[in-house]
Amino acid sequence: MSNGLDICSNGNVVGLPTLSALHDAQHNDTNDFPVGKLARCGDLYGASTPMQHLFKMIGKVAPTSANVLIVGESGTGKELVASVIHQMSKDTTSPFVALNCGAVSPQLIEAELFGHERGSFTGAIRTQKGCFERADGGTLFLDEVTEMPLDMQVKLLRVLETNRFYRIGADEESEVSVRVVAATNRDPAEAVAAGILRSDLYYRLAVFPLNLPSLRERSDDVRLLAKLFLDQLNEEEGSSKTFSRASLRLMSSYVWPGNVRELKNVVHRAFILADRELDIAQAIGPMRAAQPECQGDCVTVPLGSKLAEAEQQLICATLDHCGGNKTMTAEVLGVSLKTLYNRLNEYQSKLFLQDAIARPYSIQGRN
Template sequence: MANGLNVCGNVVGLPTLDAKTQAVLHEDRAPYQETELSRCGKLYGASEPMRNLFTMISKVAPTNANVLIVGESGTGKELVANVIHQKSKDSSQPFVALNCGAVSPQLIEAELFGHERGSFTGAIRSQKGCFERANGGTLFLDEVTEMSLDMQVKLLRVLETNRFYRIGADEETEVRVRVVAATNRDPAEAVAAGLLRRDLYYRLAVFPIAMPSLRERGHDIGLLADLFLQQLNAEEGCNKFFSRASLRLLQAYPWPGNVRELKNVVHRAFILADRELDIAPAIGPVRNAPTLAEQNTDCVTVQIGSKLADAEQQLICATLDHCGGNKTMTAEVLGVSLKTLYNRLNEYQSKLFLQDAIVHASPYGVQARN
């Protein structure tokens, strides 16, 4: 067993490859074979973005601050919420989760606040809502931007007063609940689009946390794939391993579904494999994003005599557009650091006479995020 340092405070044992498998994979795993996964709750990672995430969790967990987690689907937002609760001083109290996008607008008020018997058709008995069930603990509201604006007003009032009315009730109920919310949308864009009330955004985002996508986590991809494979080997009593081609594809594929997709792909490849895992067939049927190799099929035409700075701008904006606005992937394709890319984009934004050209060249904006 290899020990990984738990940034949240513990040392944990993680499964390692047997000697024979390590010998087979030595050449392709060289960049990350000596790296150890750190663990925080059910979150694993060795990359700098994940270590920063673990630090953020350890800072905010002991407080009472509301948290807004922002990140793509499949990055582990609920796992973060769970760890925050586990590391809080109220960890012995309930943790209640609600996906706001999975509840119809007609039922979400009753789901959040509960109802009295006979308050509407089918209400044969009184029932507590999520706020009451989470009293003293943590309420996790996933995909909060999918909530209607009318409900956002009611949610805001609860966050401000810690009081609400059950449907059909004459008296208010008082609770003490920490709210951790999450969204896969950019909050600023959601506010601008009228999907999220600005005042609710500021109330939720007392402590914002940005989840890194899997493609931003470098060799965490291979480490996590190893972890998932060894867990499956332990469960099934097998000793399967990745092919060398699979290890290369793990790093080349952009993983639009993030850690959730990676885990599912490893599981599918495990089921299909007799001994050596080939992840290409497991990715193929569900792939919905281009590989890095496929991203190089387009070209940019630059007129002879163009200024070098103009040609660079055209290439950067076209590559950003082709990568779907993903700045990390764009930097990788261009062979520059992410900081360099942000500097270039901010330079373009600051030149007012180039704004129109940039907007038409790329729909993804140039606002750098911290």
């Protein structure tokens, strides 16, 4: 489905309307959005200034062989950007292989990356190619690369420098030609400072860094993207559902902490619940935990609160007070940056689990 303007191979947007025109259209409480005027880069859509810049950067780096490091919050579409880079590369028929480093146990990640020989360890009943061999000649996408164990980061660095590696249990080296596109939802500089990302690996991966804007940084795109998702659902289901006026207003005021993934899932959830008009407020629901009560520089915690809950409220309030600067937050709280990251990851995991429990059906999408 193509509802936007294609982007040139050099990253230039063709025929994109002025943002003022899009702004006027977005603030008209109707469902007649100019979705056809969205700029399109592969499967990425956007009309805002940050997305125009991102499209241009993708257009410049995609035809090269440079490694790319994509930095962005969860839900901003990092794997989708990696896929678009591959699609716009010199050989689009070459393999695209993706691995989430945070989803593989430390004991198995070496075999996942480099493969193994038959009998090299218990359960290795046959020779298995790893991600590097399967991506030979193409692109390997390493998501959540900062979650990779430090000893594996050393081995990954060697492959990036020499294009050579050993399968587990092999006597001879294998040689590949692979472009690596890595991604992280952490600030790479803070990850290096916290000792969870090697600085030499960081510089090897970040030959060409790409920063993905959060949805709140591209607010011009929210209602345009929502209409695009709704049109896709209407086409799939043969329906003609629309957004309620209240939903259109809420889209612009809600902060979308889950970014494009949350927007797409909320539209899908509202679509399932709606007979004719989608109610976004009902689809968002009470999934977001209430914020701690803050007065000035103080955080009020009710008596009877669990210690872990009080700690979470204090950490989140301090992070907000420090403007999102995690290094400063760790210093104020008197903990290491690594400890702060571990706590924030725990809170994020609990939030996604609550989301999953709150909806009894599966919402699919890769943005």
